[in-house]
Amino acid sequence: MEKRRDFIRKSAIGTAGIAIGGIGFSSKSYASIIGANERIKIGVIGIRNQGRVHINNWCDIKDSHNVAIKTLCDADEELFASRSKIVKEKTGENPLTEWDMQKVFDDKEIDAVSIVTPNHWHALATVWACQAGKHVYVEKPASHNIWEGRQMINAARKYNVHVQVGLNNRSSNNVREAIKFLHEGGIGDLFMARALCFKSRDSYGMAKDSDSPETLHYNQWLGPAPWRLYNEKRGHYNWHWYWDTGNGDTGNTGPHQLDIARWGLNKNEHPETVYSTGGLYGFKQDESKPGEKTPGKMVYGEVETYGRDKTLQETPNTQTAAYKYADGTMLEFETRGRYTNHEGSKGQGVGNLFYGSEGWLEIYGDTWKAFRGREREPFAGSKESESKQKENHYTNFLESIRAGNNKMLHCDINEGFYSSALPHLANISYRMGRELKFMGDYEKFANDPEADALLTRRYRKPFVVPDEV
Numbered sequence: 001m002e003k004r005r006d007f008i009r010k011s012a013i014g015t016a017g018i019a020i021g022g023i024g025f026s027s028k029s030y031a032s033i034i035g036a037n038e039r040i041k042i043g044v045i046g047i048r049n050q051g052r053v054h055i056n057n058w059c060d061i062k063d064s065h066n067v068a069i070k071t072l073c074d075a076d077e078e079l080f081a082s083r084s085k086i087v088k089e090k091t092g093e094n095p096l097t098e099w100d101m102q103k104v105f106d107d108k109e110i111d112a113v114s115i116v117t118p119n120h121w122h123a124l125a126t127v128w129a130c131q132a133g134k135h136v137y138v139e140k141p142a143s144h145n146i147w148e149g150r151q152m153i154n155a156a157r158k159y160n161v162h163v164q165v166g167l168n169n170r171s172s173n174n175v176r177e178a179i180k181f182l183h184e185g186g187i188g189d190l191f192m193a194r195a196l197c198f199k200s201r202d203s204y205g206m207a208k209d210s211d212s213p214e215t216l217h218y219n220q221w222l223g224p225a226p227w228r229l230y231n232e233k234r235g236h237y238n239w240h241w242y243w244d245t246g247n248g249d250t251g252n253t254g255p256h257q258l259d260i261a262r263w264g265l266n267k268n269e270h271p272e273t274v275y276s277t278g279g280l281y282g283f284k285q286d287e288s289k290p291g292e293k294t295p296g297k298m299v300y301g302e303v304e305t306y307g308r309d310k311t312l313q314e315t316p317n318t319q320t321a322a323y324k325y326a327d328g329t330m331l332e333f334e335t336r337g338r339y340t341n342h343e344g345s346k347g348q349g350v351g352n353l354f355y356g357s358e359g360w361l362e363i364y365g366d367t368w369k370a371f372r373g374r375e376r377e378p379f380a381g382s383k384e385s386e387s388k389q390k391e392n393h394y395t396n397f398l399e400s401i402r403a404g405n406n407k408m409l410h411c412d413i414n415e416g417f418y419s420s421a422l423p424h425l426a427n428i429s430y431r432m433g434r435e436l437k438f439m440g441d442y443e444k445f446a447n448d449p450e451a452d453a454l455l456t457r458r459y460r461k462p463f464v465v466p467d468e469v
Contacts, residue, residue, distance in 0.1 A: 034111060034402050043071040043104040043134075045125060046116035047083045048236060049301055050139055054114040055083055057394045059090035065398045071096040073104050076236075078215035099217050101125060105132035112162075112401065115139060120225050120245045123148035124465050126163060126413075130155035131469070135401050137394070139166040140255040141247060141420035142413060144224075146443060147456035148465045149417040149424075155469040156413050162400050164409050165416025167259045168393040174382040175260065178361065178368035182264045186370055186380060188358030192330040193265050195257035197249055198349035201337045202297070202305035203283050204241060206312055207233040224463040233312045237301025241313040243431075248315030249335045250276075251423040253350060259411075259419035260352045260363060261331050270421060270440030271323035271331065276429040278319030282338040284310045321426035333426060345369060345378075428454045 034040055044054050051074070058069050069087050072080065072095045080097040087095045098104055104113060105128055112135035115125045123143040129136045136156075142165045143149035156163040169175045182190065212218035212230035221235075222228075225244040232238075240246035247254075287310045288294070296304030317337030324330055342349045344362045351364035359379075361370040369381035393410060400408040428451055429436050437446040445451040459465060 037066070040065075040067045040111045040398055040401065041070040041109055042067060043073060043107070043110045043113045044069055044116065045073040045101050045104060045113055046118075046121075046139075047072050047074045047079050048076070048116075051114075051116035052083065052086070054116050054137075054394075055086050056090070057392070058114070059087060061392065061395055061398075062091050065395050067398060068093065069095050070110055071098055071104050071107065073098045073101050075099055075217045075221035076213070076215055077217075078213065099220065102128070105129055105134060111135060112137065112397075118221075118239045118245050119144045119247055119251065120239075121223050123152050124224055124459075124463060126152050127155045127465060127469050130159040130161050130163070133159060133161065135161045135397070136163040137166065137397050138163065138413075138416075140259075140416065141251050141423060142416040143420055143424075144245075144247065145454070145456055146421050146424050149420055150443060151465055151469050153413050153417055158469060162397065162406050162409060163413035163416075164393070164397040164400070165411045165413060165420070166393065167256060167411045167416055167419060169256055169260055170263075170410040170415070171393040171396055172366050174366045174368060175363060177382065178363050179260075179264055181368075181370065181380065182354055182356075182361060183266055185356075187354065187356035187361050187372075190265055190329065190354060190356045192332065192355040193261040194332045194334075194343075194353040194355075195254070195261040196334060196343060196348060196351050196353070197253045197257055198334075198336040198340050198342060199249060199253060200339055201249070201317060202299075202307050203294075203309045203311040204238050204303065204313055205233055205296070205306045206287055206310055207231055222460070224457070224459045224465065226458070226460055231312075237303045241311075241315045243314055246315065247423055247427055248319070249317065249337055250315075250319050250321070250333070250426055251420075254333065254335065254423045254426075255420055257350065257352055258331075258333055258422040259415075261333070261354075262419050262422065263415075264352065264354050264363075265325075265329055265331065267325055267329065267331075268418065269325065270418070270438055270443070271325050271425070272440070273324045273435060273437050274321060274425045274429045275435035276319060276321035276426040277433075278316040278335070278430060280311075280313060280316055281318050283308050286310060315427075316430060319426065319430060321422075321429070323422065323425070331422075333422070345371075424455075 042058050072083050084095055113129050115138040122138055126136050126138050209229035209231050218230055234242050240252050294307035294309050299305050319335040321333040348364045354361045359372040367382045369378035372379045396410050432451050436451050439446055
C-alpha cells in the first residue's frame with residue numbers, strides 16, 4: 001500500500017512538473033501534493049457535536065472529492081457506535097475507531113485529520129499531526145491561547161503541511177463579495193467594525209465532582225489542562241465555560257465574527273490596545289432548594305440547562321471588548337448571553353457592522369447590505385436568491401492539498417491565528433480588569449508580566465506543547 005501511494009505521488013508530481021513550476025511551487029512543496037485520482041483518507045479527532053458536523057461533511061463529498069473517513073477518534077468510546085453508523089450509512093464503509101489520537105497520527109495511510117476536540121487540545125493535536133506529516137483542518141478558535149497559536153504556525157511551516165482553521169465564513173461567496181466591496185472603498189474609508197454575539201443562554205447548572213463515565217478516557221480528555229476530579233458540568237460541551245478548557249462565548253461564537261471584522265478592516269496585524277469588561281449576569285447567586293430547582297431542558301451540545309439557577313460557569317456571559325490598531329482604526333466586540341435587543345437593519349443577533357466615511361455595511365450570515373450616508377434603503381448588497389450559495393470550506397481544504405498550494409486555503413493557520421488572538425486578548429483584559437497595551441511584533445504586553453502569564457499556560461506532562469516544534 002505504501003509503495004502504491006508513493007508511486008502515485010511521484011507520478012502526479014512528474015506529470016505536473018511544468019504546470020507546478022509555472023505557478024511558483026517550490027521543490028519543498030512537492031512532498032505535500034496528492035494525486036488527483038488518489039483517495040484522501042481522513043481521521044476525525046473529536047466526534048461529539050461539531051465532530052458530527054465534520055463527519056457528515058466529509059461523507060457528503062466522498063464522491064465529488066474522493067475522500068474517505070478511515071478512523072474516528074474520541075476520548076469517549078460511548079460515541080463510537082452512533083458515529084460509525086453515520087459513516088456506514090452514507091458511504092457503505094465501516095471506519096476504524098480509536099480513543100488515542102497518537103494511533104491516528106501513527107497511521108501512514110491517513111493523509112489528513114479533522115481536529116474537533118475541546119479548545120484546550122487544538123494546538124497540541126495540531127502540532128503532533130504536523131510532526132506526523134498530516135494535513136490539518138482544525139476548529140475555531142485555532143488555539144486555547146496566543147503562544148500556542150504561534151507554535152501551530154511554526155509547525156505547519158516546518159513540516160510543510162496545510163492547516164485550515166474552521167472559520168468557514170471565509171468560504172462564503174457572499175461574505176467574500178462583501179469583503180471585496182469594503183476593500184474597494186464601497187463605503188469609503190473604514191474607521192470601525194463591530195462584531196456581535198448575542199446568544200441568550202440559560203444556566204448550565206451545578207454538580208458535585210464524581211467518577212468519570214466508564215466509556216470516557218478521562219486523563220486523555222483532560223490532556224494539557226491541569227488535573228482535577230471529573231465533574232459533569234465541566235465536561236461535554238460545558239467545557240466552553242471554564243478557563244482551563246474553553247474561552248467562553250467570546251472564544252466560541254466570537255472567533256467567527258471577529259474574523260470577519262478583522263478581515264473587513266484589512267488588518268493583518270495585532271491591535272495595539274484592548275480593553276474588555278463584563279461578568280456573569282442574570283443567574284441566582286444561591287443554589288435552589290430541591291423542590292425549587294428549574295427542570296432541566298436539553299439544548300445544543302446534548303446538555304441540560306436550568307433557567308436562571310445558580311451555575312458553576314467561570315467565563316462571562318456578558319462581555320464587551322474594544323480594540324484599537326496602530327492607525328487608530330477601532331474594532332468593537334460584544335457578547336450578550338441574556339435577554340437583549342438586537343442590532344442592524346433587521347435585528348441581527350450574530351453578525352458584523354462596518355462603518356466608513358460614506359456609509360455603513362452589515363453582514364449577517366450569508367447576506368450583506370450597504371447603506372449610503374443617512375439613507376434607510378441599501379444601495380448595494382447580496383441578492384436574496386444567492387443568499388445560500390456557499391463554497392465548501394472542506395472541499396477548499398482538499399483542493400489545496402491536491403494542488404500542493406497552501407495559498408489556496410481560504411483560512412490558513414496564519415489567518416486563523418490572528419483572528420483567534422482577538423478573543424484571547426479580550427479575555428486576558430477581562431481577567432486582568434484593565435486596559436492592556438500589546439506589542440504585536442513581540443506578542444507580549446508592555447511591561448506587564450502578570451498579563452503575559454496568560455499568553456500561555458502550564459502544561460500537564462506529557463501533554464506539552466513544545467518550545468521547539
